[in-house]
Amino acid sequence: ISFKGIMPGETFVYKFKLQQSGTYWYHSHSGFQEMTGMYGALIIEPRENDIISANNEHVIQLSDWTDDDPMALFRKLKVQSDVFNFNQPTVPEFFDDVSSSSISNALQRRKMWNQMRMNPTDLADLSASAMTFLMNGSTPMANWRGLFKVGEKLRLRFINGSSNSFFDVRIPELKLTVVQADGQNVEPVTVDEFRFGPGETYDVIVEPKNDAYTIFA
Ligand SMILES: [Cu+2]
Known part of the structure; x- marks a missing residue:
């Protein structure tokens, strides 16, 4: 609405005053481009030292993908x-x-x-029959190496970058300590699982006791 858009091959520099820090993300709002991967994380470091301490951090952005148009x-x-x-x-x-x-x-x-004109099982317009669910653009068949290190305090910045899907996130055998929600630091809460809807972000701290876990969403 506000400008003519960014054509293929063009660049555009957005300028805006930062009033906040934390885990955010961006996505396209035209032509269902968000569903076809036009999104990413926006991580804003605090000006002063971060009160959330961790040895390492990773962004984990969840999304939903369709092979259909x-x-x-x-x-x-x-x-x-x-x-x-x-x-x-x-x-x-x-x-x-x-x-x-x-x-x-x-x-x-x-x-x-x-x-x-609804029914009680109408939870989301699109289900797994039309979608594949992705983590950082990878399918459930993918694997990552080197994410978890024993004894390391790890901050995971979870972003629900889907167009339509709620996710229940857990890492079996690891407690998740939620320290930030939608970019705002919160009083830490330790849970086994959290649920978030499209657009939401949660930062959690985990302390791995092994070097292999499954992130389940
Ligand atoms: Cu949006």
Whole structure:
């Protein structure tokens, strides 16, 4: 809206006053370019010493990728919004509802969802049937070396750079201490797992006791 865009091969220098530091990211807002990889991390170091101490840090940016033309996917959703939802409530779920409450409650519930023209399993427009989920641009088949070192205090800057997907993130056998959310330092909270939606960032501190772990999202 505000300018004519950056043509292929051109460069453009953005200038803006920094009022903040922390983990942020950027992405394109035109032509579904974000879904085809036009995004990246923006890490802003604090002017003074960082109060979050770590021996090392890595950015882990999650995204969702489609082998289809995103415009074609969008067209399908415009025609039928639940085309990728293969978990629709049908007759058996209706009888489950009847037996767990009553027939009038079950009918009432169906009526409510019908009025909204939605269903209770409508969690995201696109699911794994249309998407592959990526970490730093790599598929789930990929592997990284040298990320974890025993005894090192490691800061992982998680970014949900997806167009559509919520992620539940955990590293089995490692506690995650959340120290920053959306670029703002927070009172540290130690968890086994966190959930974040498109656009959100969480920085966590981990202290590996082995040199191999799975980052699961
Ligand atoms: Cu955006």
